[in-house]
Amino acid sequence: MSGPQHDPSLYTHRDTVPVTRALISVSDKTGLVPFVQALAAAGVEIVSTGSTAKTIAEAGVEVTEVSSVTGFPESLDGRVKTLHPGVHAGILADLRLESHRHQLEQLGIRGFDLVVVNLYPFRETVASGAASDAVIEQIDIGGPALVRASAKNFANVAIVVSPDRYTDIEAALAAGGTALDVRRRLAAEAFAHTASYDTAVAAWFAEQLASGDAATIADGGVTDAAAGFPTSLHVDADRAATLRYGENSHQQAAIYTRTDGRGIAQAIQLHGKEMSYNNYVDADAAVRAAFDFAEPAVAIIKHANPCGIAVADPDAADAIASAHAKAHACDPVSAYGGVIAANRTVTIAMAETVKDIFTEVLVAPAFDDDALELLQTKKNLRLLTLPEGYAREGVELRQISGGFLAQSPDTFDGLDRSAWTLVSGEAADEATLDDLEFAWKACRSVKSNAILLAHDGASVGVGMGQVNRVDSCHLAVTRAGDRAAGSVAASDAFFPFADGLEVLLDAGVAAVVQPGGSVRDAEVIEAAQKAGVTMYFTGERHFFH
Numbered sequence: 001m002s003g004p005q006h007d008p009s010l011y012t013h014r015d016t017v018p019v020t021r022a023l024i025s026v027s028d029k030t031g032l033v034p035f036v037q038a039l040a041a042a043g044v045e046i047v048s049t050g051s052t053a054k055t056i057a058e059a060g061v062e063v064t065e066v067s068s069v070t071g072f073p074e075s076l077d078g079r080v081k082t083l084h085p086g087v088h089a090g091i092l093a094d095l096r097l098e099s100h101r102h103q104l105e106q107l108g109i110r111g112f113d114l115v116v117v118n119l120y121p122f123r124e125t126v127a128s129g130a131a132s133d134a135v136i137e138q139i140d141i142g143g144p145a146l147v148r149a150s151a152k153n154f155a156n157v158a159i160v161v162s163p164d165r166y167t168d169i170e171a172a173l174a175a176g177g178t179a180l181d182v183r184r185r186l187a188a189e190a191f192a193h194t195a196s197y198d199t200a201v202a203a204w205f206a207e208q209l210a211s212g213d214a215a216t217i218a219d220g221g222v223t224d225a226a227a228g229f230p231t232s233l234h235v236d237a238d239r240a241a242t243l244r245y246g247e248n249s250h251q252q253a254a255i256y257t258r259t260d261g262r263g264i265a266q267a268i269q270l271h272g273k274e275m276s277y278n279n280y281v282d283a284d285a286a287v288r289a290a291f292d293f294a295e296p297a298v299a300i301i302k303h304a305n306p307c308g309i310a311v312a313d314p315d316a317a318d319a320i321a322s323a324h325a326k327a328h329a330c331d332p333v334s335a336y337g338g339v340i341a342a343n344r345t346v347t348i349a350m351a352e353t354v355k356d357i358f359t360e361v362l363v364a365p366a367f368d369d370d371a372l373e374l375l376q377t378k379k380n381l382r383l384l385t386l387p388e389g390y391a392r393e394g395v396e397l398r399q400i401s402g403g404f405l406a407q408s409p410d411t412f413d414g415l416d417r418s419a420w421t422l423v424s425g426e427a428a429d430e431a432t433l434d435d436l437e438f439a440w441k442a443c444r445s446v447k448s449n450a451i452l453l454a455h456d457g458a459s460v461g462v463g464m465g466q467v468n469r470v471d472s473c474h475l476a477v478t479r480a481g482d483r484a485a486g487s488v489a490a491s492d493a494f495f496p497f498a499d500g501l502e503v504l505l506d507a508g509v510a511a512v513v514q515p516g517g518s519v520r521d522a523e524v525i526e527a528a529q530k531a532g533v534t535m536y537f538t539g540e541r542h543f544f545h
């Protein structure tokens with residue numbers, strides 16, 4: 001083991017460390033000028049890099065260029081500025097140790113007690129769609145080295161990685177220096193910051209490799225480009241909030257948001273109580289369901305399953321209100337306390353109906369002003385707007401014990417009902433086909449085994465989450481009641497036997513859509529034919545677990 005750690009008696013105690021010399025190197029210059037003015041007023045010597053030093057000097061604050069500390073010019077287009085023993089020994093010297101103090105003196109190096117760094121805007125550069133070389137140039141090397149060195153030496157150095165902390169340092173100046181517990185917290189924040197930064201860099205490299213750019217890079221087995229999944233997973237997400245509790249009140253919970261995400265985690269809450277863990281789960285399911293449709297659509301979710309889902313003609317007056325009314329009519333009992341997602345702006349007409357129904361969450365791309373005003377009178381209703389360009393994740397992750405499962409999302413990209421195979425009865429007319437297509441899509445939002453009965457662009461009976469398909473059929477038919485007769489039915493996966501289908505046929509279902517593919521398809525088709533009912537095979541399954 002290197003270092004003198006074997007002898008704790010060598011370390012003197014340092015609680016409050018006066019701020020006398022600061023190294024400042026920041027890409028984001030927010031709040032920099034008033035901050036350095038405060039440092040200068042407190043008599044702190046400031047050493048700084050290139051454009052940071054320029055900004056400080058232009059504000060009339062005295063500053064020493066880092067090149068005069070290192071005796072080496074900033075070079076290679078800024079790739080080398082602070083990477084020098086004259087800087088790093090000044091940061092890493094543990095001034096609690098006599099030996100380090102002695103060596104610094106011998107080397108003629110002065111220590112830093114405050115380091116202020118924020119890193120090159122790597123993520124923003126990636127998001128701007130910049131070319132690969134430009135992105136690579138924004139991988140900060142010297143900055144993270146400064147941050148990590150300072151954080152390691154928090155016993156002597158305070159490290160600041162965000163302008164949000166400037167006021168804390170100003171308060172410390174007034175108190176005579178930085179306290180040990182503050183420096184320790186800043187160090188923890190600093191290591192989290194560099195870890196997150198490197199995660200973003202690693203994820204970008206992995207994406208480059210997985211997206212086929214591997215050909216231009218010596219792969220060395222780093223990725224299996226054919227599978228499209230990187231060989232290691234880097235999840236980069238910040239804790240946005242701790243939640244009151246998890247799925248149950250004895251569980252603790254938090255929400256983490258991805259910097260580049262555009263989903264429910266990024267939704268803005270306009271009104272109502274704090275979102276709960278279950279609210280997020282249900283809101284995610286609701287949005288996922290509503291956004292499967294191009295036409296105005298509303299999904300009402302309870303316990304991650306739809307208890308109503310409907311679309312409306314885009315040309316109809318107040319289409320979104322109509323979609324909501326149709327979705328609610330599916331199962332008004334279950335819709336009590338539900339989570340609603342609309343894929344269009346919420347209008348006053350929709351707000352007027354929602355207002356009278358106990359609803360936990362309503363999420364939409366936007367709200368008309370009068371609709372928002374009305375809904376804000378409901379104190380228990382949470383109102384959320386989705387981020388612009390709402391999009392599901394490109395790779396869906398699910399945690400299992402000891403690891404993660406990853407898959408591409410289940411979508412209806414390229415859905416072409418003309419490619420469905422008619423296996424029983426007459427070819428359906430356009431209106432029936434529209435309903436079959438609606439049922440097929442809506443069924444995908446229902447947990448397996450899923451059976452969904454629909455009529456006129458609205459679910460009328462949903463059988464969800466049963467451990468056999470016959471029970472799901474019974475449930476859908478029971479929930480639909482009189483509405484089962486003449487409705488269309490969708491099944492998320494094939495009928496393994498004719499029994500489930502027979503439940504639907506007995507209830508008077510007029511047409512069925514399902515993937516097909518059972519070894520007993522012949523038996524199932526025969527049952528449909530015997531009843532004279534139209535049945536299509538899609539050839540594609542949409543399990544949702």
Ligand SMILES: NC(=O)c1ncn([C@@H]2O[C@H](COP(=O)(O)O)[C@@H](O)[C@H]2O)c1NC=O
Nearest residue numbers: 049050051052079081082083120141142143
């Ligand atoms: N190369 C180095 O030695 C180096 N030292 C600090 N930086 C970064 O340079 C930026 C500030 O540069 P400037 O003051 O020129 O705007 C900071 O984001 C800092 O993280 C460096 N740049 C990148 O690696």
